[in-house]
Amino acid sequence: MTITLFDDSARDSLLPLTFTRPVARLRVGILTIAEKWAKRLDSDVAFLTVAYLQEKFPYHHDPVSLFINGSVCPDEYLVEAISKLETGEALYASDLLLAARGATAESGIPVIDLEGFKLISYARDFSRIMHPEHIFMQNEEEILRDFELVTSGRTSASLSSTNTVLGDQIFVEEGVEAECSTFNTLKGPIYLGRNSGVWEGSMVRGAFALCEGAQLKMGTRIYSKTTIGPYCRIGGEINNAVIMGYSSKGHDGYLGNSVIGEWCNLGADTNNSNLKNNYASVKLWDYANDRYRDTGLQFCGLIMGDHSKCSVNTMFNTGTVVGVSSNVFGAGFPQHFVPDFSWYEIGNNAEYRLDKAIETTERVFARREKELDTVERGIFAAIFDLTKHYRNIKTKL
Template sequence: MNYILFDEPTIRTALLPFTFTRPVADIRMGIWTITEKWENWLKNPVSHLTESYLQPKFPHVAGTDNLYINGAVCPTDALVAAIRTLTDGQALLTTDQTLIAVRTSYNLDKAPNATGFFPVPTPETPVILRQLPDIFALNGDQIRADFARITAGRTSAPMTDPHTAVYGAENLFIEEGATIRASVLNAEGGPIYIGKNATISEGTTMIGPFALCDNSTVNWGGKMRSNTTIGPFCKVGGEVGNSVFFGYSNKAHDGFLGNSVIGEWCNLGANVNNSNLKNDYTNVKLHSYATDQLEDTGRLFCGLMMGDFTKSGISTLFNTGTVVGVNVNVFGAGFQPKHIPSFSWGGAAEGFSDYRLDKAMYVARETVGRRGLPFGLAEEALLTAVYEATRGPQTNQ
């Protein structure tokens, strides 16, 4: 059996800028990415059917018996059982005809649809990531679900620091190698997960549901509010609430970040702040890559969506419902625009220019290299493809 997570085209577009640089299923929501969730539930590796320029890094592995699963869907026991009972030529569909999975002997070269398959109804209404704000809105429940899977039958490492206060200790799980000093951890309202070799520094207040993934750090005096995930190898400080960091990104200093999603390899300078609620209490509008205009999210709270490899200077202010693309360098006074395209350089006061690909690539290579990780031809090709899709071919520089 080959398990392949596919990008449903409409959902992939709705989840830009994050899906410029990854398949839908590699978005982190909860403790794990969706890919990691499926691999845990299936007890098998999965591959991806995604955009052609992403396939070198996220290959598609198919054979004569394939289960193609919608990469925006979060697994449950009932859903996995239903998918495994599919026979060749069957498709699992929700009541609104959203395709969840198909089983086929064919090696598909694009995302499947239900046409030509025998429909089978889902046993329950699945959790599906459909829009950008879903990433943070669904995060608390996904922390709970992932926490239950990760900790089942396991014993937490002990809390050894006598100066740390823990409330709801039964909902706290600490992996080996984690360090916690003189903090307040309140897991009464939801679980707190502390990953391997993570660090919680002195004076931190943390409210569950909360996930601090492997090798990440909360700096001194951090105010970590509920429904938040800090992905692996991040450094965070200041106040963070109902937000998701995918991994390898920093917000090391004071400043507020709320109802926001930060991709990988990002850096927010000291005293960066975002608005997550409008003064007139109307719904937040967010830039749509599908319509190229602001669209109503239907939500009162929505903050910053920041694509991979983007950096912001000190004291940068992001307005309610701001979308920043991939590999942007933004700085300067005043609230920044509600949408900053990928590979832009500048700020609201100074204006924006194209971020030259060679310079952007150099900074990306240095950023990754500082963590001791390779940045090779596959990574260069991926970012070049994003540049050409968003700014035009290199020959037009």
């Protein structure tokens, strides 16, 4: 059986992170939401998402398909309730559809036909990712769940004796290379993914996840509630942040209470503020409503969409949102919202031409022995068109 993870209204409230992926492909904890469901239900996954993403993330129709809300993270009680659904039944929490078995839907239109379905109420609490800040807010809880899910019944590989480990909540996959570093698991578990690396002098405090092929450079300082996604290269100081994958923050600088997409690059000594000087709650740009939204959080840093970059010594204000495929550089603080496909010099925002953005991405992909295919190009073009109205452009680069 293949389960179908569908997008709902959370897709819009999670932009810019969901311009380039279905909601269930967001990483929170060790795994993506899709990987969590696949592992718990021992099933393949498909996606019901917007039309321009559907070819990259295919929809698989099955007459007895199990549809699951892609913004919801599984736990043992929710998995049990969904597993018990019969064909023609749908599970709801108040007015939120959690899951349905045997429904129908049209590819590229994330709307599910539930006419005639029996509605079943779910009363327990559950975790749902609805806004970008929820990713770092819920990351510790999801690391704990994923750690148990991924390591249960398995034996950890060993670490070199040059390292110091406090406590015993550490799991090391095959191929990990780590030397002369400190791992503190007294406050939470530490997971080191396959073929990941921790270079000399790094200090890591759990809960923490270092995913497959990722690296911590020499002297990196990692605080709790942090996830470094696959094939990232990271240095400096990071606290309660999630970096999705294939991104680089290779040098000193602080990143806190933040979410960074894939294929991003933060220049040397990039720093973000995560606390306002007046200690007031932080507002973030909300794509769904075209305005700033009060998060109610005192600590909230940087949200950066896929393929965006910033120059050396960039300083991000508290609660900054950078869209997809933007470049940020220059002296001073950028504005709190840098639109998608911006070539943003402090005080001067120009449009980053689509052809130039694609050229750069081709070079970035080539460094990782990947190819920017026609599907990816189509996604770039769709996002470029969808975000035109955010760019108040006078010149083009």
